Amino acid sequence: MLLFQGPRAAATRVVRRVAGLPSPLAGRTVLITGASSGIGRATALAVADKGARVLLVARRAAELEAVREEIEDAGGVAEVFPCDLTDGDAIDKLVKDVLAGHGAVDYLVNNAGRSIRRSLDLSYDRFHDIERTMAINYMGPVRLTMGLLPAMRAQKFGHVVNIVTWGIQIKAPKFAPYIASKAALDTFSRIAGREAFFDNVTFTNMRFSLVSTPMVAPTEAYSGHGETPEHAADRVVRALEDRPLTVNTRVADLVEVANVVAPRATDFAMALAHRVFKDSAAARGKKS
Numbered sequence: 001m002l003l004f005q006g007p008r009a010a011a012t013r014v015v016r017r018v019a020g021l022p023s024p025l026a027g028r029t030v031l032i033t034g035a036s037s038g039i040g041r042a043t044a045l046a047v048a049d050k051g052a053r054v055l056l057v058a059r060r061a062a063e064l065e066a067v068r069e070e071i072e073d074a075g076g077v078a079e080v081f082p083c084d085l086t087d088g089d090a091i092d093k094l095v096k097d098v099l100a101g102h103g104a105v106d107y108l109v110n111n112a113g114r115s116i117r118r119s120l121d122l123s124y125d126r127f128h129d130i131e132r133t134m135a136i137n138y139m140g141p142v143r144l145t146m147g148l149l150p151a152m153r154a155q156k157f158g159h160v161v162n163i164v165t166w167g168i169q170i171k172a173p174k175f176a177p178y179i180a181s182k183a184a185l186d187t188f189s190r191i192a193g194r195e196a197f198f199d200n201v202t203f204t205n206m207r208f209s210l211v212s213t214p215m216v217a218p219t220e221a222y223s224g225h226g227e228t229p230e231h232a233a234d235r236v237v238r239a240l241e242d243r244p245l246t247v248n249t250r251v252a253d254l255v256e257v258a259n260v261v262a263p264r265a266t267d268f269a270m271a272l273a274h275r276v277f278k279d280s281a282a283a284r285g286k287k288s
């Protein structure tokens, strides 16, 4: 019963471990976007290691081929689907090709994304920051999900994991376009999960904190911080296996409570942090 997904998943995990049973991902088809780098690449390797057939999506074909080779060298199965997920026609073609080859995708990881850390006072003439983040973090994953959802619902099984951000709960300054685009996906998916409830199609929003990947490299303040992509990937695998509604951090949970019970005091604390932690050289348009 989906109603008891959380406790049942925990109990199943224990039984699986004790009995040495295979992962529920074994033999399943898992499509991962942004599989050429960072969290997506590490997740692709980890999911393949669980015995899943992995469909690798991103723009850079050569990087995807390298991931496919690594998976196949380890005895796994993977296919490469180069695609620009800001191009609606390209997404429609991806959906057509994937459904033609596999009938349905069992698991979808909407991971491809773009982060921008820049104050609004450096952004007044940069409306393209809003458009670009919405295109890759919201429109792309929603179009892909809408393309794959009918087949998931028809087969009465499917799970979608969205890689979003703890910023949705924190509402951190300097990230307005980025966090708003991820919050849109988070909300869309929560509602989609309600509509697809009786078809056994579920959604997880993974609200990650800092992960040490090429995406955060331009921000000097993050240098040397954050969990590894491999550690993040282990948590994505767990979310795929257990299908929780959300994966949060304790810190973001606390800030979310503060945002509700003491909104003005939290605004004050965030405004101070905004003043102390400056825009990076990259955000100011400088090399260093």
Ligand SMILES: NC(=O)c1ccc[n+]([C@@H]2O[C@H](COP(=O)([O-])OP(=O)(O)OC[C@H]3O[C@@H](n4cnc5c(N)ncnc54)[C@H](OP(=O)(O)O)[C@@H]3O)[C@@H](O)[C@H]2O)c1
Binding pocket: 033, 034, 035, 036, 037, 038, 039, 040, 057, 058, 059, 060, 061, 063, 083, 084, 085, 086, 111, 112, 113, 114, 115, 136, 163, 164, 165, 166, 207, 208, 209, 210, 211, 212, 213, 214, 215, 216, 226
């Ligand atoms: N790193 C963090 O601290 C952190 C924290 C919270 C959430 N996240 C989220 O985690 C996800 C993965 O990010 P990451 O940190 O692993 O960064 P990353 O290493 O830069 O990976 C980003 C991935 O997105 C793909 N991508 C970007 N634009 C694309 C497009 N138009 N079409 C298709 N694929 C595209 C890239 O592939 P190509 O360039 O080959 O297309 C790449 O594989 C993102 O959604 C990010 O917002 C990251």
